[in-house]
Amino acid sequence: LEKKALVQRRATLSKPRVGPRIERTVQLLITPDEFEDVLFQVGRASKQADILRFLLETDDPLPRVSVVKEAVNAVSDSSLKALEKRGWIELLPAQTLVLPVPGFAAENLSGAEKGVLRTLQSAGHPMQLSALPAEMQAALEALRERHAVSVLTEPPRVALRLSPAEMADAIIALRGSEKHRQVLEMLALEDGAVWIGWVFAQTDATKKTLDDLAAIGAIAQDEARRWRDPLAGKAFTLSRPPTLTREQHTILKTILPALGKFDKPFLIHGVTGSGKTEIYLQAIAQVLRRGQGVIFLVPEIILATQIIERVRARFPERVAVWHSALSPGERFDTWERVRAGKLPIVVGPRSALFAPVQQPGLIIVDEEHEPAYKQDRTPTFHAREAAIELARLNDIPVILGSATPDVVSFRKAERGEYHLLTLPNRILAHRDHLGVQAGMLKRKSVAVPHGNQLMTLPLPPVTVVDLREELKAGNRSIFSRTLSAAIHETLNRGEQVILFLNRRGTATFVMCRDCGYVSDCPRCDSTLTFHNPTRQLVCHHCGYRGDAPTLCPDCGGNRIRYFGLGTERVEATLKREFPQARPIRLDRDTVRKAGAHYTFLEHFISGRANVMIGTQMVAKGLDLPMVTLVGVISADTALYLPDFRAAERTFQVLMQVAGRAGRSPLGGRVVLQTYTPDQPAIVAAAAHDYHTFYRDELEFRYEQGYPPFKRLARLTFAGNGRERSRAEAEELARQLRLRVDREGFPAVEIIGPAPTYVERVGSRYQWQILLRAPNPAEILRPVPLPLNWRVDIDPVSLL
Ligand code: ADP
Numbered sequence: 001l002e003k004k005a006l007v008q009r010r011a012t013l014s015k016p017r018v019g020p021r022i023e024r025t026v027q028l029l030i031t032p033d034e035f036e037d038v039l040f041q042v043g044r045a046s047k048q049a050d051i052l053r054f055l056l057e058t059d060d061p062l063p064r065v066s067v068v069k070e071a072v073n074a075v076s077d078s079s080l081k082a083l084e085k086r087g088w089i090e091l092l093p094a095q096t097l098v099l100p101v102p103g104f105a106a107e108n109l110s111g112a113e114k115g116v117l118r119t120l121q122s123a124g125h126p127m128q129l130s131a132l133p134a135e136m137q138a139a140l141e142a143l144r145e146r147h148a149v150s151v152l153t154e155p156p157r158v159a160l161r162l163s164p165a166e167m168a169d170a171i172i173a174l175r176g177s178e179k180h181r182q183v184l185e186m187l188a189l190e191d192g193a194v195w196i197g198w199v200f201a202q203t204d205a206t207k208k209t210l211d212d213l214a215a216i217g218a219i220a221q222d223e224a225r226r227w228r229d230p231l232a233g234k235a236f237t238l239s240r241p242p243t244l245t246r247e248q249h250t251i252l253k254t255i256l257p258a259l260g261k262f263d264k265p266f267l268i269h270g271v272t273g274s275g276k277t278e279i280y281l282q283a284i285a286q287v288l289r290r291g292q293g294v295i296f297l298v299p300e301i302i303l304a305t306q307i308i309e310r311v312r313a314r315f316p317e318r319v320a321v322w323h324s325a326l327s328p329g330e331r332f333d334t335w336e337r338v339r340a341g342k343l344p345i346v347v348g349p350r351s352a353l354f355a356p357v358q359q360p361g362l363i364i365v366d367e368e369h370e371p372a373y374k375q376d377r378t379p380t381f382h383a384r385e386a387a388i389e390l391a392r393l394n395d396i397p398v399i400l401g402s403a404t405p406d407v408v409s410f411r412k413a414e415r416g417e418y419h420l421l422t423l424p425n426r427i428l429a430h431r432d433h434l435g436v437q438a439g440m441l442k443r444k445s446v447a448v449p450h451g452n453q454l455m456t457l458p459l460p461p462v463t464v465v466d467l468r469e470e471l472k473a474g475n476r477s478i479f480s481r482t483l484s485a486a487i488h489e490t491l492n493r494g495e496q497v498i499l500f501l502n503r504r505g506t507a508t509f510v511m512c513r514d515c516g517y518v519s520d521c522p523r524c525d526s527t528l529t530f531h532n533p534t535r536q537l538v539c540h541h542c543g544y545r546g547d548a549p550t551l552c553p554d555c556g557g558n559r560i561r562y563f564g565l566g567t568e569r570v571e572a573t574l575k576r577e578f579p580q581a582r583p584i585r586l587d588r589d590t591v592r593k594a595g596a597h598y599t600f601l602e603h604f605i606s607g608r609a610n611v612m613i614g615t616q617m618v619a620k621g622l623d624l625p626m627v628t629l630v631g632v633i634s635a636d637t638a639l640y641l642p643d644f645r646a647a648e649r650t651f652q653v654l655m656q657v658a659g660r661a662g663r664s665p666l667g668g669r670v671v672l673q674t675y676t677p678d679q680p681a682i683v684a685a686a687a688h689d690y691h692t693f694y695r696d697e698l699e700f701r702y703e704q705g706y707p708p709f710k711r712l713a714r715l716t717f718a719g720n721g722r723e724r725s726r727a728e729a730e731e732l733a734r735q736l737r738l739r740v741d742r743e744g745f746p747a748v749e750i751i752g753p754a755p756t757y758v759e760r761v762g763s764r765y766q767w768q769i770l771l772r773a774p775n776p777a778e779i780l781r782p783v784p785l786p787l788n789w790r791v792d793i794d795p796v797s798l799l
């Protein structure tokens with residue numbers, strides 16, 4: 001139909017579901033002494049209330065009914081009766097009064113007449129005619145004729161039976177203006193305009209109530225834009241910039257002159273706690289002074305709690321957080337305020353790069369080595385590379401920072417593509433900071449250095465424990481004797497412990513617990529992965545499959561098994577073995593939301609918990625002075641993942657987690673448990689030796705043809721049915737090989753296909769092909785990729 005031009009296709013944007021939140025506000029315009037007046041006028045009309053009001057306001061204590069009726073428009077007897085029935089007024093009927101005429105000489109009076117006259121005189125006030133007995137009537141009549149007494153006729157009158165305060169309540173009750181009163185009284189306690197929702201929450205008011213009050217000019221209703229602030233309600237304290245150390249100062253002096261232009265990226269290689277963040281903060285201050293904005297990338301928002309707090313403490317009201325867990329409303333408002341230039345600093349994970357920062361002046365990529373910066377869903381991109389490109393386009397500097405730079409980044413710095421800046425020493429954090437923390441943990445004696453002098457601290461010593469020896473000595477606990485003793489000591493001193501479990505790679509590879517043998521692929525030396533249902537070992541690199549051994553091929557021992565351990569088990573064992581432990585568990589299962597992470601952290605910081613057990617999450621970003629012991633339950637689990645970056649990732653996370661200990665004068669230590677104490681990544685991590693690790697790793701990458709020496713492209717396919725997917729993958733691999741042969745590309749390899757590490761996702765089987773080439777895109781671009789294939793150039797992980 002479309003071809004015949006009978007129908008036409010058109011794309012439209014659907015209406016956005018979020019918009020600004022407009023909130024109505026209410027503000028009081030009168031003073032409390034005017035309340036009563038207002039309350040007597042609002043609410044429903046009531047004749048009875050009108051009467052009471054007249055009675056309250058008139059000077060006459062006993063006004064005539066006729067006067068009341070005249071004053072209050074169209075009032076009827078029934079209203080007066082009703083008020084009398086409530087007991088609020090009394091209706092005094094018309095009456096005839098008799099009183100003696102003063103000075104009358106009582107001669108010639110009959111005895112009865114004299115008696116009546118005496119009664120009247122002794123009463124001292126006019127008497128009601130009806131109150132006098134009937135037998136007196138004749139004598140009274142005679143006295144009247146002789147002008148000895150006078151007779152007055154009094155009209156009906158109204159008497160009030162309420163105090164003035166009761167009157168006000170009564171009028172308000174009659175008019176139904178109790179709600180109005182609540183509103184006025186509530187607003188009188190507030191300062192200025194109040195959000196309408198708050199008024200509704202605090203009173204019984206309805207919209208009508210407020211409209212009534214507004215109509216009479218008692219309050220003003222207004223509309224105001226309310227910002228949905230993801231940082232609202234989170235406590236923070238303002239911080240002032242400290243004096244920089246000489247090292248920090250040197251680095252800042254290099255960076256600041258570069259503001260306003262793109263040269264090459266700065267790479268700050270600074271050990272954990274060396275003051276990188278402080279440099280970022282002071283650089284940000286300069287950028288703000290230039291009237292520009294900053295994009296501050298962090299690998300993962302929930303791990304960035306402390307960083308965000310620090311940025312916000314330094315630059316209150318100027319920080320936006322930007323991440324996928326914002327509510328649509330928060331996102332809308334944050335986006336608008338960032339775009340309007342109201343929030344010049346945007347902190348967030350990779351997507352923060354696309355926040356509409358006005359006049360960006362600096363981009364910071366903290367923890368630049370983190371794989372979380374790579375988005376491997378389409379569109380795939382690496383936020384670090386994108387950040388550098390964005391900086392280039394805007395002609396502004398970009399700062400990358402890490403304690404364990406990506407091997408590829410460090411290589412670039414070595415080759416002069418990046419500007420390398422180094423912070424080799426750890427700063428002893430501020431002493432008052434420690435004082436506060438120690439106070440929370442109720443510790444009295446903390447040796448705090450005097451004066452304001454800054455000191456550096458050594459990185460914490462690392463004890464490597466060989467778990468094979470533990471088994472030989474008969475210790476089957478997940479805690480070695482060394483770690484166990486250290487936990488006891490630390491907890492007994494009232495200090496805190498972090499226990500780290502590398503979840504990556506647990507339960508997936510086969511290892512001999514006697515000799516440390518790990519199953520490798522006989523074809524390509526990648527680590528084989530254990531697949532439980534089939535009890536097979538699979539190479540995710542080349543596709544090799546074999547049966548899992550029951551005896552160790554190396555030492556013949558029978559304690560060869562797949563490795564598995566979770567944080568729950570660590571927690572249970574800990575509670576059993578250490579009665580003084582109050583653990584909290586921090587992993588992706590317990591911490592689904594950013595807020596939960598914050599709560600967990602607070603719990604630990606405040607000392608309610610003294611052990612934090614966790615996976616990668618506990619390794620990053622925490623600067624907690626009371627943590628004096630870090631235990632690594634098993635250092636090697638991630639070493640054997642079928643990924644060329646396995647060693648690098650292991651080294652990085654071990655360095656990071658080790659960096660959580662010993663951040664204060666209390667000192668600290670790290671106990672690192674491993675089955676492979678000689679593994680170079682573990683040796684280097686234990687020595688805090690980035691450079692040795694880097695050299696070893698670079699050599700390995702060179703030999704194996706991995707980045708930075710060769711580039712990779714990863715093609716993945718997910719299809720139904722294992723064999724169908726395999727056939728599809730094989731067909732594409734064949735075509736690619738054909739193309740490479742035909743065109744004679746040099747130095748190009750096609751590896752695979754092989755099932756991916758996580759082979760099955762739902763009902764789909766995933767296969768991958770690796771392409772190793774100086775320029776993978778050049779080879780792939782002309783190849784028409786079949787449906788459902790994904791291409792990732794420079795993948796950060798092959799898992
Ligand atoms: P990094 O980002 O390298 O881990 P931080 O910037 O977090 O290092 O610094 C580590 C600790 O030292 C923090 O508690 C920080 O407040 C403190 N610190 C950093 N620079 C200074 C300084 N110049 N003076 C005093 N304390 C500092």
Ligand code: ZN
Pocket residue numbers: 521522523524525526539540541542543544
């Ligand atoms: Zn293999």
